[in-house]
Amino acid sequence: MSQCVHKITDYIPAGYTFSVGDNPRWTAVGANATYILAGPLAPATSQMISISLRIQQTTAVAKTLDELR
Numbered sequence: 483m484s485q486c487v488h489k490i491t492d493y494i495p496a497g498y499t500f501s502v503g504d505n506p507r508w509t510a511v512g513a514n515a516t517y518i519l520a521g522p523l524a525p526a527t528s529q530m531i532s533i534s535l536r537i538q539q540t541t542a543v544a545k546t547l548d549e550l551r
Contacts, residue, residue: 488519490531498535505533 492515494500500510508515
């Protein structure tokens with residue numbers, strides 16, 4: 483029986499950061515994060531794979547709620 487491996491790649495958009503601590507089974511290189519799902523996936527089934535990204539803080543921080551509007 484052959485080994486079935488699914489490689490899932492997600493793009494990390496500008497303004498977000500990836501942390502291995504938040505995503506233990508993911509790896510990241512540049513603006514891409516990759517998850518390897520080993521094993522078969524039965525026909526007509528699905529599996530949810532989550533990724534967590536953090537919003538980068540910018541230097542332009544609003545000081546009041548009115549500045550956000």
